[in-house]
Each structure stands twice: as structure tokens, then as C-alpha cells.
Amino acid sequence: MDVVTAPRPSMAAPDMRMIVSREPATPPENRLVMPVQSFRRWSASDRRRPAAPRSWKTPWLQRLFVFGGGLALTAYGAWEMYHVVSVSRTTSLQYVLLALFTINFSWIALAFTSAILGFFGVLFGVGRAQRAESLQHRTVVVMPIYNESSSRTFAAVAAIRESVEATGLGDHFDYFIVSDTTNPDIWISEERAFLALRERLGPDARVYYRHRPKNHHRKAGNIADFVTRWGGHYESMIVLDADSLMTGSCIVRLAAAMEADPDAGIIQSLPLIINRNTFFARLQQFAARVYGPVIATGLAMWSGRDGNYWGHNAIIRTRAFAEHCGLPDLKGKPPFGGHVLSHDFVEAALIRRAGWSVYMLPDLTGSYEESPPSLIDISVRDRRWCQGNLQHSRIIGAKGFVWPTRQHFATGIMGYLASPFWLMQLVVGILIVLQVNYARPEYFTQEFTLFPVWPRFDPERALRLFAITMAILLAPKLFGLLLTLFNNKLRRAGGGAIRLILSSLIEVLFSAFFAPIMMLIQSGSVFQILLGRDTGWNPQRRDDGSIPLNDIIRRHRTHTVLGVVTGLSAFMIATSLFAWMSPTIVGLVLAIPLSWASGQLAIGLWLKRRGLLLTPEEGAPPAVAVRANELQTEFAKAGFDDADGLKAIHADPALRHAHELMLPDAQPRRRGEIDPERAVAQAKLVDATTIDDAAIWLKPKERMVVLHDRALIGLLSTLSVAQAESAA
DSSP, X not given: OOOOOOOOSOSSSOOHHHHHTSSOSSOOOOOOOOOBOOSSOOOGGGSOOOSSXXXXXXXXXXXXXXXXXXXXXXHHHHHHHHHHHOSSSOOHHHHHHHHHHHXXXXXXXXXXXXXXXXXXXXXXXXXXXXXXXXXXXXXXXXXXESSOOHHHHHHHHHHHHHHHHTTTOGGGEEEEXXXXXXXXXXXXXXXXXXXXXXXXXXXXXXXXXXXXXSOTTHHHHHHHHHHHHHGGGOSEEEEOOTTOEEOHHHHHHHHHHHHHOTTEEEEEEOOEEOSOOSHHHHHHHHHHHHTHHHHHHHHHHHHTTBOOOOSSSEEEEHHHHHHHOBOOOBSSSTTTSBSOSSHHHHHHHHHHHTTOEEEEETTOOOEEEOOOSSHHHHHHHHHHHHHHHHHGGXXXXXXXXXXXXXXXHHHHHHHHHHHHHHHXXXXXXXXXXXXXXXXXXXXXXXXXXXXXXXXXXXXXXXXXXXXXXXXXXXXXXXXXXXXXXXXHHHHHHTTOHHHHHHHHHHHHHHHHHHHHHHHHHHHHHHHHHHTTOOOOOOOOOOSOOXXXXXXXXXXXXXXXXXXXXXXXXXXXXXXXXXXXXXXXXXXXXXXXXXXXHHTOHHHHHHHHHTTOSOOHHHHSOOHHHHHHHHHHHHHHHTTGGGSOHHHHHHHOHHHHHHHHHHSOOOOOOOTTOOOHHHHHHHHHHHHOSBHHHHHHHOOHHHHHHHHHOHHHHHHHHTOBOOHHHHHO
């Protein structure tokens, strides 16, 4: 049962003197060596032998069905398309169209056959996770954070911990927040929230916090730093994202599954999207809940022990990870060189290469995450994912990888190349129709012909092929809807059969409208990456909320203009072409209002009140999510997220002392070497007479320098408070 304990004292105004006297922010280090791996050198003798070889059953029949069926469908689609374009002598443009169609069709054919497998897997309950009665080893729950709301993240950790404690097995788990935050105010708010949470939980909190001075290699480096310093304490680690939530029963069952399988390296859960209320986020939340289990189950069935890792909501064998998942930097500069951006796929590939299994438990309930609230927000995250997945083109051929691992890489790469391929297919289709309507026939070709060479199509075959393509494309969604309708509990929690069907129609309709916008966004990302433009790592906006209309217009005005030009051109060329392209044209023409609507909380809540796009988790909210929301509200009242970090450190000597205790030991400065930012920060502190002066003069990077330097913190503490503030 997902039961939570009674709330402890309030977060507000903790006694910092009591907090400082408690255990340190981190346990004693227990280091593990994490050697950097090679993608070029590997020997099969380095692969460990399975401890339980009888459990290593390769799902050959499932793979034959998925890939053999996908290949057969692709061959059939290509054959039909060939007959569509070869009514008369086939031109070079028609051959290009045939090639692009075959590539795009193979993508959806593979998804279709995998979804069929997943449909029957869910229907017959394949791969159910076993319950756990006891545990033998210690596991740590690790949450990496980067410029996140402290009230949100620490509320989530507290709710997860309460839920685990309620299982009766809480003593087997520690909790570690590893911060890569670069915003000084957020950093101090994290420390204040951590200290207050420690005070709330008492002496047996088992909650730890570490902040890295430099976010080297980003999230992958953050996890690697934890593993190499404290990983030796723990048999396994459950890695979360900042928006992750997991029930105690889910965490305990993951730990039990890891203990029961001596060959398991990574066990991935299926995180469902919750807590989303904007229109676009509710579309994603509904789709992930209704269609996601079918897709994930199919993937899990054919992958078997050669599965993948999604970077969060999974349990990892710590020593195996340390020994085999040290990521090398790729030669060259970003976007294709440098550190590995999408590290999770690569870590799964490396640990599998070493002889450990990687698999998913899609039927394991209690694993949750959140999604970006708008189309623009998801495109920002998608840009980073696009670069990371295309970077895998340099890793997919690494020595020693099993072929399902290479397939996971290929799937990720194709997930982004599909957009420019689709765009090119549309462009070639327009050129062919333009050639038919406006090109002058070439009567005297090099080969003798009685008639001019015209590109022609078979309209009946084209219509039939279009219908087959749409059926294959929409079938996974239909499978998910049917399974939800078949399940009495899910059907009632989702608002009933009628509302579920209406919700699916809404999701399909607006997904069709958003698809051409995402096609252009992803195509633009691919072209930018191919041109050598690197992306940053911006923190993800997680709260519900709209984006200013001016920003929306700026981001989508090109899409709108392109939609209008394409629509007018298609109509002038041929009305049939306009009809064929109408879904794409409508989506692009309405890009600005659609993007505006995507981030609207009011639209999402209006649909929610009418029981549309409703998920079972909204009808019966998980206790851990309810508790996290309650704690977030309580934590927010403490005001940690709203405070100025420098002023908070200045005003509270106990907090200042606690902050200094959490700082790493300072590295000695070499003679003759001067850090310009430190020198400037020190000069500004010397010139300042009040804390307000320092708060105004110090730039964000200089603030970080001050907060990392005990001597400068001491200088900060000597500043006086402004007279008006003193009077207040």
C-alpha cells in the first residue's frame, strides 16, 4: 500500500544551531574507481559470464515477428509505391520519392509490429514484477538537480522517503540530492531547504546533499562524481530526475528485483506523466498513459535482456556502473564531439557490453515524471535530445555492442532524422506535381519514344496506400485505447468509455496539427547540428504557465509564413495537391494560435472539468503525488526560493556556518596566478559598505565565486545592513 506517515513539524523558521550540530551533509566517502571506457577497443574475453545462464532467454520469436514483420510490411509498402509511380516511365524525382517513402514507411512499420507485440503482452500480463517482503542490501535514491525549484525537489524527496518508510523497509535506503546548480540564489535555497528537511526528519534522516563547484560533463558527470565518491556504500542506486516521483512499493520492488537477479545491471521502470494541466501537457499525459504501456511492453518483449536506459526512474548496480560506464569524450568539438550528451543510451550499451543485463519492467506501477508545459518548452528540450541522439552516430559502431543496442541507437537517431525525411518527401511530391502541371514535355529525348515523358501516378493504388499508411500509423494508439477500454478500473478512472474515445479523437486531431510544426522544428535542429551549432543545457521549465505572445510569434512566424506560401502554391498547382497537403498546411498556418493554446492552463483545466484527456492517475491520484504537492505548498511558504542568497547568508550566522561546512576544501592558489572573477568580487566587497551594495554590484558569476570562498564569505559578513532595512 502507498501509505504516508503523519506530517512532521513545519518547514518554516528552523533552528539552524540545532541543524549544524547534526550529522554532516554527506556521509564519509567510500570511493569507487570509474575508468574511462573505449569505443574502439574491446575483447570478448572481457565480457563477464552470466551467474544464472538459464535466465538468459533471448526472445528470438518476438524479434523475428517485430523485425521480420516490419521488413515484410516495408517491402509491401515499397512495392505498392513503386506501382503508384510507375504507371508510365518513371522519372528520377519519382525514384527519389520512392526512396524517401520507403525510409519513412519502414519507421512506422517497425513501430506497428512492436505495438502488436505490446498489445498482446499487456493483454496477457507479460513481465509482471514480483512483490518484495525483505531486502538484504542498501540502496541509495539519487536525485540530480540543476537550477530547479528547491520547494519542488525537496518536497518530492520527502514524499518519496515517507512512502518508502511506510513499506517497513525504509532502513535499507538513503537519499542523496546531488546539485549542479549554477544560480547562486537557487544554490542557497537548496541548502536552506536541505537543512530544514534534516531538521524535520530528525537524527535518522539518511538524507544527504552535495553541490558541485563545476558542473563538469553535466548530468553524466554529476552521477559519476557521486558514484566515484560515495558509490562504495551502496549495492545499487535508483536514479531520478528533478521531476521524478516514485512510490515506496515501486522502489522496494525495483530493489528486490535487482537483488533477485545477480546478472541485472540496469532495470528500467516505465514512468507515467502526472501533475500536468496545460493543454499541450495534458495531450502528452493522456497519450503516454493510454498508448505508452503498449509501446513500452512491445519494446521490453523484443529487447529482453538487451534493453535500454532512459536516464531516470531506474535502478542500477553501482559497482557494475562504476567499472564499465565511464564515458570518454568524443574527439572534435560539439555538436558531434565533446562529452556525450545523451549519456543514458551509451551507459546501457556499455554495461550490456560488459555482460550485465539491461531490461524494463513496464508493468511495474508507481513510477512517475512530469512533462514540459508547452510546445515551445518541449522544443527546447528536444533540441538537446536531438543533438545527443545524432551524436550517437559516432558511437553506434563501437566495438563489442550487441546488435539490439545498435538498434536502440538507430531508433533514437531515426527519431529525429524522420522529420527532415518527411519534409523532403513533401518537397519532392510538390516538385513532381509542379512538373506535371507546368513542365513542358521533352519530345526529343536521347532514347526514341513516341510520346513525351510524363510523371504519372495510379490514383487508386495511391489512395489505398495512403489508407494503409494511416492505419499503420494510428494502430498503436488504437491498441492502447482498446486495452484501456477493456480494463474496468482504468476505464472508470479515465472518465468512462465515451470520454475516453472523445479524448483519443482530440489527441489524434491535435497531434496531427502539432506534427508539421514539430517536423519543421526538428528539421531545423538537425540542419543546425549538421552545420556545427552546439546547444546549451538550459534548465527545464516545469511549472504550468503560458509564454508571452511576442515570444510565440517570434518562434513561429516562419512556420506560419511557410504554411501560407505552401498552401497558396499547392492550390495554384492543383486542388488535389492542396487537399493532400491540407493537414500539414493547416498545422503550419495555425502555428501561432496552436502554440499559444498549448501552454494555456485554462484550456487544460476546462477539458479536465469535463472529464476529457483524463488519466486514471487523475481520477485516483497516487498518494505520493498528493503528498508531494502538499509538501511543496508547505515548503514554498518558507520562502527559500524567493530569497536573495547573499542576503540570506549575511543575515543568518548559523546558515553561513552550515554553508561553509558544506563547501569542499579550497584548492591552494599557485603563486602568480590570479582569478579575475575572484579579484573583481573581492574588490567590490572591499568597496561595499552595506550588504545592499554587494547585492547590487556583484554579478551572478561573482556571487558564485564569493559563495565558494570562505575568505570572501567572511568579508561579506562584515558588511552592515542599510539604515532603512535596520529600522524596519
